[in-house]
Amino acid sequence: MMHYLLMHAPMHPGLVNIVFIYLGVLPEVFTGTGAGRIAGAEPGKSLYIGGGTLIAVATVLQGAIECLCMSTVALLHHRCAKVNMLPKDVKTVYFILYCNSLLVIFRCVFRAA
Numbered sequence: 646m647m648h649y650l651l652m653h654a655p656m657h658p659g660l661v662n663i664v665f666i667y668l669g670v671l672p673e674v675f676t677g678t679g680a681g682r683i684a685g686a687e688p689g690k691s692l693y694i695g696g697g698t699l700i701a702v703a704t705v706l707q708g709a710i711e712c713l714c715m716s717t718v719a720l721l722h723h724r725c726a727k728v729n730m731l732p733k734d735v736k737t738v739y740f741i742l743y744c745n746s747l748l749v750i751f752r753c754v755f756r757a758a
Contacts, residue, residue: 646718646721646735646738646739646742647661647721649735650721650725650730650735653721653724653725653728653730654721655717655720655721655724661717665710665714668710668713669707669710671703671706671710672703672704672706672707672710673703674703675699675700675702675703675706676699676700676703678696678699679695679696679697679698679699679700679702679703680696680700681696682695682696682699683696683697683700684696701757704753704756704757705753705757707749707753708749708750708753708754708757711746711749711750711753712746712750714746715742715743715746715747715750718739718742718743718746722739
């Protein structure tokens, strides 16, 4: 969307891709490390508990990153709506992006609970 509506993008679209790719790696690293600790330890030991903590932190971090992504989309949506530049196709893409972000956030909340 930011490449299509470049004049309303909060930052350069290439930079947005890089930021979210690198931010998305953090929860994956925590999840992988936590899963490795859980797999290699006995239940109830400190290594096992630490692995579970890392997975919980990864889940919360993933939800926070998804909220940041959704707020970036909302900012772009707001800027486009303000200048009345929302054709039907663009509204459909925004709807899909919001639904996708909400599903990821619901999954993170469900996993955290």
